[in-house]
Amino acid sequence: MTLDRTTTSPRLIDRAPELSGAEMAAQLVPPRQFSHATLDNYRPDSEFPSQAEAVDAVRGFLTSWKPSGGLFSRRKAAPPKPGIYLDGGFGVGKTHLLAALWHNAPGRKYFGTFIEYTALIGALGYRDAVQLLRGATLIAIDEFELDDPGDTMMMTRLLGELVESGSRIAATSNTPPNALGEGRFAASDFLREIQSLADRFRTLRIDGHDYRRRDVQGSARGYSDSELDGIPSQQPGVVTDDSFTEVLRHLATIHPSRYVKLVDGLDGVIWRDVSVIHSQTDALRLVAFVDRLYDAQVPIFSSGVPLDQVFAPEMMSGGYRKKYLRAISRMIALTIGQDQ
Structure with a gap:
């Protein structure tokens, strides 16, 4: 039977x-369920104020692309940090916020999971991958992982080169709802791994329940x-x-x-x-x-x-x-x- x-x-x-390097790069866009993600249609859980705070922080990150002060400004504002890191449990809307940020960012930009970026490097080679991504306004990395030291350090090096060339970085991590302390530890691990970039990242903690189980x-x-x-x-x-x-x-x-x-x-x-x-x-x-x-x-x-x-x-x-x-x-x- x-x-x-x-x-x-x-x-x-x-x-x-089969998937070529060029096809991999073309796939570096938000998943289709986030094709219409905006900051306005993100639904913060009122029980967790950090969600609404994260929306405000992402809006602020977006304004950093807009010119400010002008030629005759009395004083220049402090340069914004080139990176934002959303840390929290899965299902709290981090990917939605990351996709909304990507949709609003100007210029050439990329959105992918950690494994998609490491796969791109594997397919093209490190130097060609850097050349492809160089000049992008935004590199969005969903589900940044610390499991493989080699991959983590490779991404550390990649991000360092891209930030130095002017790109901005946005990343998320996943933490189980019953291990919020581990989430903070993961964030510090990530920032420690990127060493020279650590002081240039703003880390945001997003608390909440997995939205897939709310209803x-x-x-x-x-x-x-x-x-x-x-x-x-x-x-x-x-x-x-x-x-x-x-x-x-x-x-x-x-x-x-x-x-x-x-x-x-x-x-x-x-x-x-x-x-x-x-x-x-x-x-x-x-x-x-x-x-x-x-x-x-x-x-x-x-x-x-x-x-x-x-x-x-x-x-x-x-x-x-x-x-x-x-x-x-x-x-x-x-x-x-x-x-x-």
Whole structure:
């Protein structure tokens, strides 16, 4: 029965996308769900004043592009800091604010996740990547990560060169809601890593609840295999149908920089027989892939272990816990969102 199904349904594992450096650069724009993000349509939670304060701070950062004082000004204002860093739990609207900033910034600008920038460097080489990005008015980095010292120091060097050439930098970090102290520590780590830029960044703490759970509580929705059989006829468009094990195996054959093309044109993915992941490498690949699914708002339909329980307990207490919590939050949204 499974063999007949998979031979008549498109499969994710049959996709083998290629992505050039130029195509990667063209993809450095906000995800489509933030294509209309503005500071006016950001909805601050009144219980957390830091959210409204962050909106004001971003507005202030934007005014730094406007000329002030004029030729006959009595005194020059202190030069604005070239960087702004939004630190806080996931789901508090940091990406929305970052996208709103990007939309309002003048000139040539780029928006991408930390992994997208490191992938660009990997594809083009460091020097060519610097040459491509040099002259941009704004480099927006979503989900800046400190997990890999090598990548972090490479980005440190890149940002240093770009700031020296006149670019401004805006970045976000992710912190789980129950680890706010860790969020402040992560921010100080980031600023320490960028050393010479540290005193030029303004760091803002944004508190709050994950907006994806403000109105909807609970676990990721699961299906029986018989229910999954009917999904392709109920969900319009292209819906791939694979076993979860095959998906993990296939992700290992594709560089994460190409995951954006892997989800291109999809209207849903079916994962059968989801099981708990014990391999850290598999887990991190899944996190990267879920990010791309979330950016493209591709629904997930799955059977087996609920997706909010897919990471083994020992992983949820390890160094990548923040990433796994973010992925869980997004998978819940992509499954529960089918009923919204």
